[in-house]
Amino acid sequence: MNFITCPRCGRECYRLFDSVCRDCFFETFKLIELPHVLHARICPACGAHLHRSRWENIGSIEDVVLKAVENALFIHNEAGDVEIYMEPREITPYIYRVRAEVDALVREEPVHAEAETEVRIQRTACDMCSRESGRYFEAIIQIRAAGRFPTEGEKSRCMAIAREAMESMKKKGDRLAFISETLEQKEGLDLYMGSMNASRQVCRLITSELGGSFSESPTLVGMKDGRNLYRITFSMRLPEFRPGDVIRFRGKIIQIKSSGKKVNGISLENGSRFISTPEELKGAEKIGNIKDAVLTVLVSIEDSAILVLDPETYETVAIKKPMSLNAEAGSEIPVLKTSYGIFALTQSEIPQAK
Ligand SMILES: [Zn+2]
Ligand SMILES: [Zn+2]
Incomplete structure (x- = not known):
């Protein structure tokens, strides 16, 4: 093998790197460059960090520190098979x-x-966080109920649904998915929301679980960068009648089974199916809830009527025989006493939890 003389240092070598020997070449070769000081911005409230003018959640402070070094570390473009090892040391919480x-x-x-x-x-x-603490909001969700006030249970369920939805939307990267303020009133709940899309999602989730419907209406609140700026109000109406409610509508006694854009129910008098809409049901009267059903003694069974004990007065009363009665005289059957009389229920109509 022929030796070559390095023109720079005069030593003999086997091959040249850019016309000098290996040592002379690597003497001036810079594999990496790293600034002596780097700056990273972190939000103390949520831990997000600023990367190329965008706030991102990438993990702990150490993750942010390593990311900052990774972004600033310059590696020569002739390098192949690169392996990087980084060791962070906390000097102070800020350095x-x-x-x-x-x-x-x-x-x-x-x-x-x-x-x-x-x-x-x-x-x-x-x-x-600066928007959240500045009570910034893009939308308001007004939760009300048709023809009544929402119950405490409904209000807290709505809150829980909204909070859960914000958590999961934040995780998916919607940084405006927050509730900046909650106003609780007798007639309902007002949620001031950071994001319009997140608000719409909350409305969908609540109505699919609790029934009811919602509408959107924009309000012009100003201008930004030459464009109109709107704030959206989502008006939600929880249904007047909820599953389990027993209502009197056009002379019929109906037990509500589900309540959304359509209301489904069943007649307590003849077992027939009932379908209507919340608008049609305006003016219907709530006369009880299936939870108030009690057991009473079935005294005797006749052709089209049965005799039962009134659960309050213990008098024997004749009521209409239900379509499917598979109880015998002397046994107990569930009934619902209302101001329109006593109705016999089939076992399957009683909520299981009771
Ligand atoms: Zn040399
Ligand atoms: Zn933050």
């Missing part, structure tokens, strides 16, 4: 020192380099 070691192949020669940098952390409220 980290990070040592970076890099192994790579350059022109088939293994190269190693080390560098150290200081990452200084600045704490500033992110876009979302």
Whole structure:
């Protein structure tokens, strides 16, 4: 094998790198470059960090520190098979020192380099947290009930649904998915929401679980960058009658089974199916709830009537025989006493929890 003389240092070598020997070449070759000081911005409230003018949630402070070093670390473009090892050290809660070691192949020669940098952390409220604390909102959800006030149970369920939805939408990256204020009143609940889309999602979730419907209406609140700025009000109406309610409608006694855009029910007098809409049912009278059903003694069975004991007065009364009666005289059957009389229920109509 022929030796070549390095024109720079005069030593003999087997091959030249850019017309000098290996040592002379790597003497000036910079595998990595890393600034001595780096800055990272972190939101003290939610831990988000600012990356290329966007706030992102990427994890712990250490993750943010390592990310900052990774972004600032320049590696020579001739390097192949690059392996990076980084070791962060917390000096103070605001200052980290990070040592970076890099192994790579350059022109088939293994190269190693080390560098150290200081990452200084600045704490500033992110876009979302400054909006949240500034009571920023894009939309209002007004939760009401048709023809009545929402119950405490409904209000707290609505709150829970809204909070859960915000959690999962935040995780998916919707940084405006927050509730900036909650106003609870006798007639319902007002939620001031950071995001319009998140609000619509909350309305969908609530109505699919509790029934009812919602509508949207925009209000012009100003201008931004030459465009009209709207705020959306979502008006939600929980249904007047809920599953389990027993109502009197056009002379019929109906037990409500489900209540959404359509209301489904069943007649307590002849077992027939009932379908209507919340609008049609305006003016219907709630006369009880299936939860108030009690057991009473079935005294005797006749052709079209049965005799039962009135659960309050214990007098024997004749009521209409239900369509499917598979009880015998002397046994107990569930009944619902209302101001329109006593109605016999089949066992399947009684909520299981009771
Ligand atoms: Zn040389
Ligand atoms: Zn934040």
